[in-house]
Amino acid sequence: MKNINRRSMLFRAMALGAVSTLPGCDYEDPAHPDIADKFLHAMSAWNDRVQEALFDPHTLAPTFRAEQITNPPRFNAFYDISQAPVVDPATYRLELGGQIQDKSPWTLAALNALAQTSQITRLTCVEGWRVIGEWEGVPLGDFLRRIGADTTCRYVSFKCADGYYSSIDMPSALHPQTILALKFLGAPLTPPFGAPVRLRIPTKLGFKNPKSIMQLAVTNIYPGGYWEDQGYNWFSGS
């Protein structure tokens, strides 16, 4: 079930902004979500459903040539690059939770031993800028099937070393271009770009590509996300 209050705080902040230009609305009582809150929340949920219906698992995101790769790559997070979390690759374990048969944690070596795929795709930020990069890793669909995940569940959720979290719909998780990336530009991921493991999903906006993933879970309970809970559209597919 989608949490009724998942966005109310965020939307209040948003609505406040909107209302500064919409005279006649009052947002002074935080205990009662106002009409603009409810309206935006409902429309965003509707847009989630429309995007789920529009999603074709066989439509691929465009791919690019090596010379089109953005150089130098662009760092982006909700903190400065110096604050990027540093995870020790030797002791790293990817923890699994939720509707998964084999929840044994995965070492980096074990993930690297799985069949890998690489892609040169465009990462588009919700802000409008975009970069082209090369990522290599394990197709998430292969990984989910290998660990005995219930792929009839609605969500795959991710928790990161920096406190970031996000979640995606199962059809997008099973898309052939959705990977648990271990390499970026031909070398193992570095901390600013999501070491040791990040999600790379070119059919969604940049903020749906969580970095430095520590936990992965499969669930039917809406997990939300760091930005999603602040008002960004949850599906945010492209």
Place this chain on the structure above:
Amino acid sequence: MAEKKPRRRVIHPWPLRLTHWLNALAIVMMIGSGWQIYDASPLFAFTFPPLITIGQWLGAAIAWHLAFMWLLVFNGLVYFIWSAASGHFAKFFPLSPRAVWRDFTAALTFKLPHQTGVYNAVQKLLYLGVLFAGVVIVISGLAIWKPVQLWFFCDLCGGYVAARYVHFFAMAAIAGFFAVHLLLVAMVPKVLPPMITGGRMEP
């Protein structure tokens, strides 16, 4: 049989008035929130002052934008279907460059009279132009929103990067029309009440 009093024709039928005002609301919301979205990653060396944008931060602006896009599109579809079915579109034709030039020069010298219920050539051109910009802004908007699933719209705009510019310039065209439109209404205020009440043609 009693002689029938000749009915005076409505200047603006109600479907036109309804879609006009809903469209005005949608355009204000879309442009206001769109400016805020633009500011997050400007295409040019300027940003829009926050005072005239809708939504105090990017997330709010996107939420407003993706909410009101439905009003813009569905109201636009109703307008197009109604206009095609009712013959409203016929009022935009015939249209020739010569007539546009004639009426344009007449307007500049204040010799172009306002004829109720009849569009002069400049009006015809502006209305057709803004309708075209409306189609372009929806197609380029869909291209930016869903470049993977709606890749054909993206291709039509020349790719994702170009689609943002197409979307921007379509907005600029609509905003420009909006400004001229308001200016002309201010100069000929008698055209405003019929857009609310429908008005009646002078007998």
